[in-house]
Amino acid sequence: MSRASPDDGMPLSHRHRRKLLTLLLMFTALFGAIFVVVNFFGARYALMAVEMALTLLTLSLLPVVRTTYHLRRWCLCYLGLLYAATIYALASPTTSVTVFSWVMIMPLTAHLLLGRRLVGLFSVFYLAVAAGLFFWRFGTDVAVSAPGATANIVAVTIWTYLFSYFYEASRESAEQQLSQQALTDSLTGLANRVHLEQAFHRAANEGALPLSVLILDLDHFKRINDEHGHACGDAVLKKIADTLREQTRVDDVVCRLGGEEFCILLPRTDSDAAYRMAERLREAIEALCCRHNDALLALTASIGVASTVKRGGHLDPMLHAADEKLYQAKFGGRNRVVC
Incomplete structure (x- = not known):
């Protein structure tokens, strides 16, 4: 390494x-x-x-x-x-x-x-x-x-x-x-992957521990694009970005990794607190009322959670661990959090 x-x-x-x-x-x-x-x-x-x-x-x-x-x-x-x-x-x-x-x-x-x-x-x-x-x-x-x-x-x-x-x-x-x-995603205005890496490096090396990462993926997002068009899909992503901003703390870093996948970096947050945060985000997304033309869109998200108490380190292993939990949430029926 x-x-x-x-x-x-x-x-x-x-x-x-x-x-x-x-x-x-x-x-x-x-x-x-x-x-x-x-x-x-x-x-x-x-x-x-x-x-x-x-x-x-x-x-x-x-x-x-x-x-x-x-x-x-x-x-x-x-x-x-x-x-x-x-x-x-x-x-x-x-x-x-x-x-x-x-x-x-x-x-x-x-x-x-x-x-x-x-x-x-x-x-x-x-x-x-x-x-x-x-x-x-x-x-x-x-x-x-x-x-x-x-x-x-x-x-x-x-x-x-x-x-x-x-x-x-x-x-x-x-x-x-x-x-x-x-450092900014052009569609949502959220942080991008480069910004996330910099924020993780600062937090991990300045002792903002414990440190947790959430990876959030919208369920069946491809269906929205296919049935309602990419303009609708973009509007949904912006709505999700606004919701994540509202539900997170000032020190948290909300990032769009790409497509319908988002990541939230949570400094000074252990696994239990990160799980509660993820559940709150999942419930907030499920409660959203997204309309496009005459269609009412139902949204849900699956979330994987990973945490560490070690100083230093790199972002990739954390993302990999959270990504594995995300896939468990997807295969477990979606609209759930796995920590």
């Missing part, structure tokens, strides 16, 4: 940020090593020690970042180290004014790694500290004697911040729309 990836069940941006953080760690280690040598020959031994520590820390983070499930924490850790090291360099009396050029890329780096929510205060605080250190070291005479250069630095810094902010906002919006389309 293949090992689960730490990016399974995560947004698309999660995988990209993992690659970006890995690249930044390699870049930081490379240039950290270069600055160690530069500062050594420049007799800036304190700054050399800081650069050496930063280089060793970034190298030690590389294997962790490739496998961690807590990528956001390590992004914060990396930014904290980077900010601390650059602030020390800015405050060091032995560095030149060119070291302040690093300030301009910090908002962009923070936005790409963390998104918009944490970056605002994080970056504003950093930029304020950097500006304070600049005037502390060089005084206000620099800004007065070279207003054009000062204006350019301020403009580029603000432009970088705004560009990265609105780029990230646009990317998040586009990703959300694409993810919604990729």
Whole structure:
């Protein structure tokens, strides 16, 4: 059985940020090593020690970042180290004014790694500290004697911040729309199989146990399509989807697997509670009054239930177990629950 990836069940941006953080760690280690040598020959031994520590820390983070499930924490850790090291360099009396050029890329780096929510205060605080250190070291005479250069630095810094902010906002919006389309059944608006797999992975790995799965299949649905047409069949599926939404909890995940088959993921639900939920759903479907033109359609469903108390694991064995129970319900006369 293949090992689960730490990016399974995560947004698309999660995988990209993992690659970006890995690249930044390699870049930081490379240039950290270069600055160690530069500062050594420049007799800036304190700054050399800081650069050496930063280089060793970034190298030690590389294997962790490739496998961690807590990528956001390590992004914060990396930014904290980077900010601390650059602030020390800015405050060091032995560095030149060119070291302040690093300030301009910090908002962009923070936005790409963390998104918009944490970056605002994080970056504003950093930029304020950097500006304070600049005037502390060089005084206000620099800004007065070279207003054009000062204006350019301020403009580029603000432009970088705004560009990265609105780029990230646009990317998040586009990703959300694409993810919604990729994770939703177009007919019923329910979750699809991909969404179900992601939700199961999160629940199984975050300890939302016990965990139960229901597979629900409408009885004699083919007859509805054959006698009343596919438009009627689609209307029935939408009605069933609405009923499942109404009867389930906020944390439950209702999914259409395909055709007339549905699946409900029930976090923190043992087999007894899952059976009671399945019975409630079966009764609600049997009580539905579905009309098409002048025909009154009677609907029933068969449901199979599977549960687990084990952390981790994969969705397929659970679906297979629930599917076997579903077939027992079908062969047992339909319109029943087997757990």
